[in-house]
Amino acid sequence: MNNSFSVIDNNQSKEKIERTANIIFAICAFFAVFAVFSISVYMIISGIPALYEVGIKEILFGTLWQPNAEVPSYGILYVILTSVVGTLMAVLISVPIGVGTAIFLAYAAPKPLVSIVKPAIELLAAIPSVIYGLIGIIILNPLMYKIELILFADTPDHQYTGGSNLLSAVIVLAVMILPTVINISESALKSVPEKFADASLALGATRIQTIFKVILPSAKSGIVTAIVLGVGRAVGEAMAITMVAGNNANLPLPFNSVRFLTTAVVAEMSYATDTHKRVLYTIGLILFAFIMIINLILNKVMKKGLKSGTKNSL
């Protein structure tokens, strides 16, 4: 009979549902593993051939980027250097301002000010990167051009870039990673146990002394996390700096028109063919390798942070 009130029968069908649910959720969870695995495999498969075709040395250590010339040359040393130098400069600008703002939010500011500044920074993080690029072109580039005109008035062999140079890109990047640096540093500062500050204040240190000598050192690993995350975002940013950086593969000097790893891909992917396209994949692979290294560092730093965090709370 179908509508029997058997407890056992009911249980069996329920168990089946239970097991299916378990399996389905496990599959969902595994999707991330699967995705990262296939991204890695595909990036390697599509990035390696060009290395053989052109030669590892020619690609990685060549300085001439002329994919469309009669004798094409695919050296991306300057492109890699630009990404490294540009990212470091952006982080150098952004971290002091970011940590300063984080201190402001966590310790220095009166409550009403926090309730204005905090949402503002959240909004800053949400602005699409193309908008940063637009602002960069319209405001930053003309400004840079003016500076360029003044600085290089006496050097006739300087190639004018119209303001599209490394410095513009660095400033755009610095602004873009600012929210990341602020948010992570702030939560790091806030997670320092209150008794540290209390003890320091009770010993007669001023608030500023407490912040700089007690709280900042205790929040060190969190701030390092913020910096590494900032580096990751800066290395990976593409659209905002494509137009602003000038896009010629030059040595990364402040007033040179430069090309980043990301912008090389964005700018040429749409029309590249054959070897040229495969070299762009190689650039993608290098970018991917950079990010994976940063991720591993991040993982290490966070683990260390957790350990010292538990020590702190003891």
Place this chain on the structure above:
Amino acid sequence: MEQRTLYKKKTRQLDIIAYGIIYFCAFLSIIILVGIVGYISYRGIPYINLQFLTTESSALKGTTGIAGNIVNTLYIIILTLLIAIPLGVGSAIYLNEYARPGRLVRLIKFTTETLSGIPSVVFGLFGYVFFGTTLKLGYSLLTGSLTLTLIILPLITRNTQEALKAVPDSYRIGALGIGATKWYMIRTILLPSAMPGIIAGIILSVGRIVGESAALMFTAGSGHLLPKLGQYFEGLLKKILQPGGTLTIELFLSMEKAKYDTAFGIAFVLLVMVLGINVSTKYLLNKMNVDKKRK
């Protein structure tokens, strides 16, 4: 003579300078935001009108409109969420309710974090090679959505996990204690309680989708036309397999063509969307926290 009194506290010069620097840093962050929002509004608002928002650009009439791009953006948002929400929420449920801590969970967590760290250009390249070429989907809204799924998956997973963690254990014990099965408990107790947090994660993802550009360039392409409806609206479905540029892509393209007026118009529309998304996420998360406190 050195005075030793509690009442005449010595103010340290350095402290004042340090305070000055800290306030200046915060001030700078605010000025940047106000400057960007102000300038975009100033340049963008004059360009916003009904025609700009509700028609597609026409070279024939010489008019500019972004309706096609708005529709494409909606397409991408809906398609991406349709794929990513089940995956992300399912993954969070597994991690929070089913999995036992160990190697496996660490691996899943590590890859989820890795996924959120990969730059969108790399996603774009991968989407182009895998979904576009290997799966033969070409430049299409579907390719774009599949690529974006990978980007927002960690966001949804993480937010759902947070929301599930916030559900008190007494709910679980109570439900299981009166004989509910695990799946029944998840379905009827956990998910409804965690809903505000999950929705907040979804809205955040919408923000990510709206702002994404690099990953869409080589996957979804750059059409700006409205979908052709067809006789039985089958055109709406066909559109999924056709290329289409979102607002950000159109903004980038108009920037490249030096059509700055259009660019600022789109930028303003994007800003308004982002602001709306921000405010609603805040509201939901606040609501969740209030609920939590009440319990």
